Amino acid sequence: MRRSRPCRPGGVVAVQSPSRRPQTGGGTKRRSAAVVPMVLLVVIALGGAAAFAAWHAHRSDSSSAGAPDDGRGRPAATVGSTPEATSSPSPRASKAPVVPQSGTGDFRTAHSDGKAAGHGTLRRYKVQVEGGIALSPGAAAQEIQQILADPRGWTADGHDAFQLVSSGPADFVIKIATPDTVDDLCGAAGLDTHGEVNCDVGPTVVVNLKRWLLGSPEFHGPVQEYRALIINHEVGHRIGHGHEGCPGPGKPAPVMMQQIYGLHGCTANQWPYDSHGRYIQGPPVE
Structure with a gap:
């Protein structure tokens, strides 16, 4: 709301005229008669200006009163405004994302296809995301495709290849699901995931949305790196690898180590x- 600057009562501003020598005779009456109209003109002009200012302020207030409000007593942004000029960053932007406990139970398949990566046995896979969560199947599929095609991934063994497909036959499906749905899918195979971890059952790699979004307290890198660990660990089971332990203090943890349960002296990996094509191996774990 814009406010007009207060005026003196009546809108009259005192003005001191420069001193002049007094005139004699009827000059004084003529001067007084001439001054009266001038004072009236000043009063009328100043009063008109004050009235215009008051009318303009009232008009502005009326316009603002009829506009949408942003909830903090300020007019909401109009068409053509930029978000930077009308809003402040969301306080949620710097916090961990909120993970829904459950979704719809139905899955959306990513409409994405990619080139085969690696040499040897080709395994086609699809990526699906549970409904009711704010995660794009296409974006998730692209990230997973990059993980499985990385030269430090399973293609480095020289006899495993992977290809993202959106239709037709697939060797396995990677499903990203809410904790409750993960428990249902993994529990059907006799696995207890406690709403916390992932699993590999039948032709399905089940990724817990909680781990996909939040990572692990044992893994201190960016969450994108932890997603690589999830995919490489579960796909590792699909191609025949079992669990491994820490090979020694200060050494990289094998990807087949269950790092979420502790690193036992190893460093997260x-x-x-x-990067030299050497397999990061640890002792087998039952």
Whole structure:
């Protein structure tokens, strides 16, 4: 709301005229007669200006009163405004994302296809995301495709290849699901995931949305790196790898190690192979 600057009562501003020598005779009456109309003109002009200012302020207030409000007593942004000029960053932007406990139970398949990565046995896979959660199947599929095609991934063994498909036959499906749905899918195979972890059952890799969005307290890298660990660990089971333990203090943890349960002296790692093509291996764990 814009406010007009207050005026003196009546809108009259005192003006001091420069001193002049007094005139004699009837000059004084003529001067007084001439001054009266001038004072009236000043009063009328100033009063008109004050009235215009008051009318304009009232008009502005009326316009603002009829506009949408942003909930903090300020007019909401109009068409053509930029968000930076009319809003402040959401306080949720710097916090961890909220993970829904359950979704619809139905899955949306990513309409994405990719080139085969690697050499040897080709395994086609689809990516599906549970309904009712704010995660794009296409974006998730693209991220998973990059993980499985990375030169430090399972293609480095020289006899495993992977290809993202959206239709037709697939060797396995990667499902990203809410904790309750993960418990249902994994529980059907006799696995207890406690709403916290992932699993590999039948032709399905089940990824817990909680881990996909939040990572793990044992893994101190970016959440994107932890997603690589999830995919490489579960796909590792699909191609025949079992669990492994820490090979020694200060060494990289094998990707087939259940790192979410503790690193036991190892350092967190999300890739099966190092940058020189050497497999990061630990002792077998039952």
